[in-house]
Amino acid sequence: MASYLYDLIARRAPSADKVFLETPEGRKLTYGDLASGSARFAQALAKLGVVAGDRVAVQVEKSPEAILLYLACLRAGAVFLPLNTAYTPAEIDYFLGDAKPRVFVCDPASRDKLAAVAEKAGAHIETLGVKEEGSLLDLARQQAGTFTDVERGKDDLAAILYTSGTTGRSKGAMLSHDNLASNALTLVDYWRFTKDDVLIHALPIYHTHGLFVAMNTLLLAGGSMFFLPKLDAELIMKLMPRATSMMGVPTFYTRLLQHAGLTKDATKHMRLFVSGSAPLLAETHREWRDRTGHAILERYGMTETNMNTSNPYDGDRVAGTVGFPLPGVSARVTDPDTGAALPRGEIGMIEVKGPNVFKGYWQMPEKTKAEFRDDGFFITGDLGKIDEKGYVHIVGRGKDLVITGGFNVYPIEVETEIDGMPGVVESAVVGLPHADFGEGVTAVVVPQKGAKLDEKEIIAALEQRLAKFKLPKRVLFVDELPRNTMGKVQKAALRQTYESLYK
Numbered sequence: 414m415a416s417y418l419y420d421l422i423a424r425r426a427p428s429a430d431k432v433f434l435e436t437p438e439g440r441k442l443t444y445g446d447l448a449s450g451s452a453r454f455a456q457a458l459a460k461l462g463v464v465a466g467d468r469v470a471v472q473v474e475k476s477p478e479a480i481l482l483y484l485a486c487l488r489a490g491a492v493f494l495p496l497n498t499a500y501t502p503a504e505i506d507y508f509l510g511d512a513k514p515r516v517f518v519c520d521p522a523s524r525d526k527l528a529a530v531a532e533k534a535g536a537h538i539e540t541l542g543v544k545e546e547g548s549l550l551d552l553a554r555q556q557a558g559t560f561t562d563v564e565r566g567k568d569d570l571a572a573i574l575y576t577s578g579t580t581g582r583s584k585g586a587m588l589s590h591d592n593l594a595s596n597a598l599t600l601v602d603y604w605r606f607t608k609d610d611v612l613i614h615a616l617p618i619y620h621t622h623g624l625f626v627a628m629n630t631l632l633l634a635g636g637s638m639f640f641l642p643k644l645d646a647e648l649i650m651k652l653m654p655r656a657t658s659m660m661g662v663p664t665f666y667t668r669l670l671q672h673a674g675l676t677k678d679a680t681k682h683m684r685l686f687v688s689g690s691a692p693l694l695a696e697t698h699r700e701w702r703d704r705t706g707h708a709i710l711e712r713y714g715m716t717e718t719n720m721n722t723s724n725p726y727d728g729d730r731v732a733g734t735v736g737f738p739l740p741g742v743s744a745r746v747t748d749p750d751t752g753a754a755l756p757r758g759e760i761g762m763i764e765v766k767g768p769n770v771f772k773g774y775w776q777m778p779e780k781t782k783a784e785f786r787d788d789g790f791f792i793t794g795d796l797g798k799i800d801e802k803g804y805v806h807i808v809g810r811g812k813d814l815v816i817t818g819g820f821n822v823y824p825i826e827v828e829t830e831i832d833g834m835p836g837v838v839e840s841a842v843v844g845l846p847h848a849d850f851g852e853g854v855t856a857v858v859v860p861q862k863g864a865k866l867d868e869k870e871i872i873a874a875l876e877q878r879l880a881k882f883k884l885p886k887r888v889l890f891v892d893e894l895p896r897n898t899m900g901k902v903q904k905a906a907l908r909q910t911y912e913s914l915y916k
């Protein structure tokens with residue numbers, strides 16, 4: 414019996430005594446520990462009644478045991494369902510009610526406030542903490558370190574990840590064993606991961622980036638990881654001489670750039686820096702290259718599709734682009750209204766197809782149907798273009814497009830102009846309700862410390878560079894932009910904060 418993705422991981426695993434992860438406290442987990450530990454957790458899940466296809470929902474802090482639990486779910490035939498640690502009991506209530514998991518695993522400290530929502534959803538509640546504690550770990554410890562894996566094939570579900578849901582209810586993206594396996598195998602090759610790699614892992618593990626892009630790729634390469642609870646620039650600087658690679662969101666790079674120790678010498682042991690989950694400013698790309706000599710490799714993906722495109726390993730990593738469609742992935746740009754393919758260079762809806770693309774939204778057949786074309790392409794919701802060299806450019810989420818007086822304004826075009834002005838750290842452009850124009854283009858700008866920026870001067874400078882309809886009607890100044898844990902600017906939050914600006 415074999416569980417497709419776990420079997421692939423096990424077959425590619427290096428020797429049992431090779432270290433898979435090391436924590437800042439010096440805890441080490443070898444590949445042998447992964448096999449025996451995940452077997453114990455799989456036994457524990459089976460004891461709790463988990464059978465093939467059951468969901469196991471997990472809201473726990475990042476720990477080595479959480480990885481064992483993920484692998485155990487694969488082996489027990491369960492569907493792993495990680496939940497953002499920031500979700501409140503009211504939100505958890507929705508997820509458990511929607512997914513109806515057999516087991517819900519939470520932090521020991523949250524058990525009391527979550528017991529009732531688990532019970533309401535018919536889920537058995539267990540705990541797992543960061544200090545090698547919790548009821549599920551206790552149960553796992555009593556089990557044998559071997560397990561006969563439950564048979565799961567390529568098309569069976571391995572995980573459900575809820576999307577961040579900035580509009581409406583969050584949707585559960587169903588990911589099969591092959592969705593995850595095929596994408597991770599592609600990334601191992603494309604980014605040249607081997608058993609000699611040591612990845613700095615400081616991302617959360619409830620999101621596709623830290624869980625699948627980072628973890629599955631390193632597991633299938635037989636490599637190792639420094640496993641950090643969160644972004645810690647000081648610690649990352651210390652680890653770089655012993656590491657080979659890092660995957661991060663853009664915030665990782667901007668934070669590290671503020672560190673005086675970031676030099677060519679400090680990064681000379683590293684071979685690869687990958688960025689994704691949110692747009693990397695071209696400025697950050699340039700500064701990073703100047704300081705370290707490394708060109709950050711930017712890639713593009715989403716919960717529903719895993720990774721779609723990547724800048725090349727060899728060849729030009731072009732700032733402001735997300736590179737080429739990965740091998741086996743097809744990408745095209747279409748007219749958002751008609752779905753007709755657009756010529757190269759024109760901006761439209763990015764659509765993708767390939768073994769990486771999910772199986773649909775959990776119990777939302779209508780929603781799933783609406784987001785796929787008849788020929789199987791998934792409508793990503795991201796607007797962009799493919800240039801003459803084949804590089805994909807993202808200009809933003811479709812819902813962030815500003816329509817003012819009937820004209821389309823792509824926020825990134827205005828943001829890029831503002832970001833290039835002296836004294837500006839970054840900016841976000843949103844459309845706010847406006848009686849005359851439908852939406853008024855509005856720029857929210859973060860000035861550099863001590864810089865004296867003036868609304869009128871910014872608009873006057875933009876007048877030289879942009880068509881009149883693209884000019885912001887107002888420029889607002891803030892200390893920082895609202896971001897989620899993956900570094901994405903929360904434009905919906907900005908629209909909400911300033912919704913009455915033109916009223």
Ligand code: AMP
Nearest residue numbers: 689690691692712713714715716795807
């Ligand atoms: P998530 O499902 O949370 O991973 O969010 C996916 C979304 O993040 C995509 O649909 C894009 O809008 C955005 N995204 C991911 N990577 C990039 C990137 N490199 N540049 C710009 N946007 C990105």
